[in-house]
Amino acid sequence: MNVQQSWQEPDPEHVSLALAGHDVPWVVDARQSAFERFKAHGFPSRREEEWKYTDVSVLSRRASLLPDNIPPDAPSEAALYAWMLSQQNVHLMVFINGHYSPELSCPGNLGPGVRLESFADMLDDAAELPQALFDQQHEHTVFDALNTAFSTDGAVLRLAPGARLEMPVYLLFIASGYGVSIYPRNIVVAGAGAQATVVEHYLGMVDAHNFTDSTTQLELGAGAMIEHCKLLQEGSAAYHLAGIHADLAADSRFISHSFALGSRLARNDITVRLSEPGGHCTLNGLYLLNGRQHADHHTRIDHLAPSCVSREYYRGVLDGESRGVFSGKVTVHPGAVKTDAHQSNHNLLLSREAEVDTKPQLEIFADDVRCTHGATVGQLDDDSLFYLRSRGLDAETARSMLIYGFANEIIERVPVPELRNRIADLVLDRLSQGDSIKELL
Template sequence: MNIDARSHYLTDFARVVDLLPGAGVPWLARVRKSALDQFAQRGFPTRKDEDWKYTSVAALEKMNFRVEPDGRAHTGANPLMDRFALASDIGHVLVFHNGRFAPWLSAIGKLPDGARLVSLADALEAAPEALEPYLASEEPQSAFGALNGAFMADGAYLHLKRGTVLEAPVHLLFLSTEPGFANHVRNVIVAEEGAQATVIEHYAGIDGATYFNNVVTRIFAAGNAAIEHHKLQQEGSGAFHVAGIHAVQQRDSRLESHSISFGAALARNDITTAFDGNGCEVTLNGLYLVGGTQHVDHHTRIDHRQPNGTSREHYRGVLEGQSHAVFNGKVIVQPGAQKTNAYQANHNLLLSRDAEVDTKPELEIYADDVKCNHGATVGQLDEAQLFYLRSRGIDEAVARSLLVHAFAHDVIERIRVASLRTRLEQILLARLPQEERIGEL
């Protein structure tokens, strides 16, 4: 990391630290200062770092994005709302404009007793002590996670008390319209014993604008809790999107994570979970569809720390142009985590000779009574399948589109939120040639 970039973020922190939500809370001030120190010591990663071997952040480092400490001044309509809103099966909508909560654009429905859904900034101002267990005990984190910890200003805070079931999905919509801005978003999802919820975390921005969304989402699932989490990344073509989704699961909890990445010039998603109790389950599904010179990177880590855990991971990618994708999926089975059942697969479809994929599924097994397997493929369209469709009178462009659609749909059909699944189908069809003909077939 160059000294100018390091100095920029240190100087920017000094400028805004007293204006950030909860600035007068002693424990939060210590958390922010500790995170800033970590960032200052480590700096941005380089390709010498194993986890960043195939992803360069040099372009992001040179931009010197600035923080807007209070985005609430930008009230009024947002030109992106109609384009990115979902349908009526969404029960609660929280909209964030340039990283700050926009209540005039949001609509929180009736919440059951035991559910609290607010912006992080409001929670830090009203009752910061409730957030201390979830913000003050950070595990070692990446440079971007540390930067987020120093500058975190807003995001969503969902807390479900014991046995609380949130029937309708929550849509967290983050809209970016200002070039040159950095939005350090922090989301916290807490599900106590037996609680259940579905959350859609959605990022979008003005096409062509250069901005930086640096996001951390923490999920805490207590015993028998069930969280279904969806991440839809539709950033503008000039955006940088770096995010971490980090979960901790207790006994018999269930987590589903669906990560869909379509936008941004550079996108990085780190998705991790740790089984801290017996009988945990996790499913990680992912789809990335990129073209041009886009770069998308998914790093996942499933840490089986306790016995009788089950993990399933299905990631698929479709690449065009000169795009580049990276997938690194690590499954760790710790000593004593007997009866672990883990499956991992990453499949990639290259539609251009200039597209590139680096895929690395990994298993680290330190227990002997387990069932674990993984696999990865990188290839082009199946010529035999293409020939079959052509022999039935389907022209080549439509035949190729049908095969690509079927390949990507394997991930989309796993999503149970109807409006989100429909939206993803629309995006997929819009990215394929001859979509009019596909709809007729």
Template sequence: MSATGVEHYLAEFARVEAALPGRRLPWLARARQQAREHFAQAGFPTLSHEDWKYTSVAGIERSRFTVGPTQSGKPDAALAARIESLALPGAHLMVFVNGRHQPQWSRIGVLPAGVELLSLAAMLERTPEPVEALLCRRVSNYPSGFAALNTAFMADGAYIRLAAGTAPDKPIHLLFVTTEPELVTHTRNLVMADEGSRVCIVEHHVGVEGLGYFTNCVTDVVAARDAQVEHHKVQQESLKAFHIAGVNMDQGHGSRFTSSAFALGGGLARADIQVGLNAERAECSLDGLYMTGGRQHIDHHTRIDHARPDGKSREFYKGVLAGASRAVFNGKVVVHPNAQHTDAHQSNRNLLLSENAEVDTKPQLEIYADDVKCSHGATVGQLDPDQIYYLRSRGVDDASARALLTFAFAAEMVNRLGLACLRARLETLLRGHLPEPVEAPT
């Protein structure tokens, strides 16, 4: 009898446990063991789970992905050239290949005093004390079996620490590349922004097209009083890949969190973003764009908890769906009893380019305070025939008219970015995802 998906990963853990970084740390051993036990009991989420009712992960459960080797990658001229083409100009670049940090392809450069950018594996082996509290804070509250798997298997990722009042002079580009088939990577990123610090982070996931693999990543962020954190994520995986990700944000007094999520790849992709406005006058802004085609399935679940007074949140997600693809958007905003004077607005708009495309959208508001200003809404529609007619009357053919209107719909999200180098890169990617080419302005 073949092993079940859960049994397979439990056996994988037994196989690689001795080689995981930090294996001699008692607190980490306990955290890994608790995570393994949680996964053994919870297993993979099913359609009977409310938060997963529209997204089946049976394909992941059936597959037998293996944890890769822990050694550094071998010299590879083609891979080096691709990394160079993906690197954002003017950024501190940290490269991970098949889940492991690769110093030979990274370009971190000189960082200001008080700013640390290190490999999580190196931290666990050399100076683990700063990461203990952050890695152990959720061991009894995993949102899904995937998060527990990440804790059990995490081997590497980025550790970013900003002392009070510090800020990198350039954005930090975390580039994760998968080059091997049937591989699973469990990366973990930690961001700790002390009082009054500022940082802009781009988390970028790519893979060799045509490869089947599984990315399971978690990013934890803690922003202290008056800290400002920008986190931009670009998901550009192989169309045969699985991508499951979580972003967990804890905000202090007066802190600002800006999130943007661009989902363009992956056969099945799921992103969970949880934001806790845990002190007064905290603010967050969540933007997102998902573009799907073929039989892609992309799911975004967000949750914003307004726990204290005078908080402000803005959420704006758009989707463009073609072929027989499917998207899910579930955005929940919870205003807790003590969160008076909360100002929260949420919107999700979707454009269907095919009769076979489908989106399930569910914006939610739960309000337990009486002095608030909150709204939410969602739309699902097709291209406006009047706008198509107008462009046709100006000599634009039908296909180009549709492509121009689709580009304009999606480009609104890109244009909201303040980071110029990422905005230019995404504009190019958008054109490549349209049914017909749209020329760049000269």
């Protein structure tokens, strides 16, 4: 699709001059060249294999994809939600429509060797941001290029070698406008042996046709460990396109949790590069869909070095006319001997109209490896329903309990108790007998 035919916007040069880093020549150049790459490709079409099952053409008909450069006032509901989070054991950063809100945030005492800053502030101070973190190399989809062109703000977490954060960094992104376009950019750089947990929570305060295009980059030094949790809870009319990209050094460990519980259409592109021996990554995901919701998880793990381990566990629960997509690709490159890789995708269909497209893939170009994959699509098990009913549960409660048990296989992996309980409650609230199950748990 020709972007210029459908997108009547000011020249991108003027747009970049209104964003963070507009006084830094290389930042302006990087934004403009990224926008040119986006225009050259256009919006992905379903003729492209990677977008075969996800139609994003509606985005080309938006009145504007430009970010709002004026930070909005935080609605009272957002302020209350942020205050509740600030009472928990987290380092909290709050963003309203893509702009950092210091008055709602509570980063707290980070300790030695840890820096947590606004991405916009770092763009304005070019000396603080390596150009390598804002270049074409980190673009895995055309929406990463669009994010580079229009990113407004986000979080930058830098951990010195050996630094450890006891409490999670909690990044709360609130969409409070109508028809707004939001471009968060998050960067995590962990030195050798550093450890931290990072939560990204996308929350919609209104049911509007908002558009979020987010990119998160993670670089793990030797022996570092980062656990990343993403909770998508935007409004039922919102569109959410995101990239999460991790690069692992020797003996480092990356764990990802992705929960897609909101948005009209959501896509997460998650990539991991195991660049040196001994790296370990685990990708967990759950999509809980109803109505006409659509969620797409595209993962790619590149085993580039020997003796690395990867695991993927994704589950979907689909009702109504919803559609889920899982495409997981594991590539074992030449020389990556003793690779140990496993991926699985299991789906539960609750209606005849719900649909799942699942495509686990393995590409192996090395010997002496152990790689497996599998996928299932099915309905609730009649024998399990009969067993629960024989124990005195009514049909709807038994059905809800089986659905929750299926989803809880992923929920219980979340390391942060408050977040784990919050996700469990959100899932139970979607079930017809969720309140009854809460009493039984």
